[in-house]
Amino acid sequence: MTLLDAMEDPNLFAGLFPDLESWLAWRAFIAAAFGLPMSAEQLAIYRSCTGRTEPPSQQMRTMVLVVGRRGGKSRILALIAVWLACFVDHSKYLDAGELGVVQVLAADRDQAKVLLRYVKAFLHRVPMLHRMIKRASQVGIELSNSIAIEITTSSYRAVRGRTVVAALCDEIAFWSSENSVNPDQEVINAIKPAMATIPSSMLLIASSPYSRRGVLYRMHKQYHGVDDALTLSWQAPTDVMNPTIDRDFLDQQYSEDAASASAEYGAQFRSDIEAFINREAIEAVTSDEHERPYLSEFQYHAFVDPAGGSGRDSFTLALAHVEGGFSVLDVIREVRPPFSPEATVQMMAELLKAYSIRKIVGDRYAGEWPREQFSKHGITYEPSARPKSQIYSEFLPLLNSKRCLLLDHQKLFSQLVALERRTARGGKDSIDHAPNGHDDVANAAAGVITSMGSRKYRYDCTMAWALPSEPSKDDRSSASEYVSRLLRSRGL
Incomplete structure (x- = not known):
């Protein structure tokens, strides 16, 4: 079974995606992330959003996701987190008593709460997954298969000392820290060693874009349109990923502030913002x-x-x-x-x-x-x-x-x-x-x-x-x- 199958299975996630056709672009993204076969329609979306020609034949180790606001990325991040925690067997890479962690890192506490609610919904509304819950807390859920899903704010301290089987970084373009100049880079630098012993691990960096600096921009610039075997960059405006969004609303946003709207909903990095001091x-x-x-x-x-x-x-x-x-x-x-x-x-x-x-x-x-x-x-x-x-x-x-x-x-x-x-x-x-x-x-x-x-x-x-x-x-x-x-x- 694949994640795409699970989204169509009435015993799993089908009830959480009643209008599955509106999630076509996200299903193409999931197919690309896990190296799954694509339909002709999905392949066309894949090529448009990645600039690549051939679809991946294996799971990506790193995904760079640049998507406009209200595109559905937080819900998909939670879905992928639950899939990797519940359906992928990481046991052969974990020692006895070792706890593998699927970490979802958010820009702030409010966004972390949103992601946690999505994760809990996927687990609680699917009976077979609900039975896997061993204990729950304000920051995550520990499962019976020695895997925990943790939702936390962006800090390299939250990553160190863990065995991370997957890390999903939400709104990374907006991470900030009073004690660091480059909090996004520090977290990524801390995550990679924590994932080194898990060959099936995945790093997913997602955000609506902001200025032309930071990890999201650098990795997008490096990998978009490049047929790399391990890293893929996906860029798409809000209405491509979420065709149900009100077009009149988008038109109004563009008419009021085109530069802001092109970033927030058009998924384009802003050219009107730059660092002030070297x-x-x-x-x-x-x-x-x-x-x-x-x-x-x-x-x-x-x-x-x-x-x-x-x-x-x-x-x-x-x-x-x-x-x-x-x-x-x-x-x-x-x-x-x-x-x-x-x-x-x-x-x-x-x-x-x-x-x-x-x-x-x-x-x-x-x-x-x-x-x-x-x-x-x-x-x-x-x-x-x-x-x-x-x-x-x-x-x-x-x-x-x-x-x-x-x-x-x-x-x-x-x-x-x-x-x-x-x-x-x-x-x-x-x-x-x-x-x-x-x-x-x-x-x-x-x-x-x-x-x-x-x-x-x-x-x-x-x-x-x-x-x-x-x-x-x-x-x-x-x-x-x-x-x-x-x-x-x-x-x-």
Whole structure:
């Protein structure tokens, strides 16, 4: 029996796919994934979606699936997970007492819950599979055949130390991590050794596309249209994989924002989004210090990005000073939710007073309450006159010309590298974090660095800011000397 047979079997999955004809494209995908015979109609879909000519004759070890939203991929991922866990015999590759794992990794907890509900539906509504359930938890189900299906968020820690018989990565283009620049690549790097002892294992990387970077884009670019024996890339718009979707809805999405709709529903990688900051530029001005103490000879400045404490945003504060023409970042504070706004403001105010700061600049969208709370502690809160995109635009030339000195702070580094420049239909650029990401720490740091003194830094298309300047030794401060030594040590 094959998975395609199981989808038509009334004792198995037929009841879960009542309109089987609408799943024609997905059946072609399943045939390609497992090296099954195809009908002429399925073969035509296969060639259109893969750019390949000949269908596979064996199971693929790696599948790259680029499909538009509402195309049905989460349901199919759950179906494949159940099939691989319940119907494929992995016992000869497992030692006595060893538990093989089918891992389904999602972008966040909410998406993980959706996948878990699909998996439970397939198992509970098929009596013969329901009897295989040994125990169930909030993160998965252990079966009687020494296989467990686990649904978890995207983290390489969830993979290490396991024997993975299959890994299905959902919405991988939107994975983000506060502690990693490349969470998708780290997870894939951790998965491959965990699958090395299982010849029948399968890695399935699936997502609607986003920007032209990351594992999904690189693997699609490498394997799409290539007749590789082990890896296949499948790309299809929403209406190909799900012909029941409302065409009027799709037409409306394209008319409102063609660039976004072509990615979300047309399965095309976006060309209007690019990385804003080069990681090497950040590394070049990052010191080995985590925090700098107060020194009375300097005047310190602060920028705060407040948050209410009940959502997902952190309350962040950054302190800095100007020394010898360099903007020197001294302190970063982050309070992650949940937290008390009043207690957090009090803690921040005490830190500000320790650096002799009585006036701060803050995010302009925070409302009136930060001003009121800080005023209770003798701190004047001034809303920033600059939107976030302008702050980042002014920060970039300071960074690239090496006129600032940052702290060794992993979250600051990760958030800066993850910033994206988006070009709107009118040609205007905006700079912000990626979907599912955050930039609270980066916003505070860039905000204080670009708000000190009277000089306003704007992007200079003449590139004059990139030319090195050589102040006399008498003019060099300890910060500038430090930066010079740092750059020389790195060959810059």
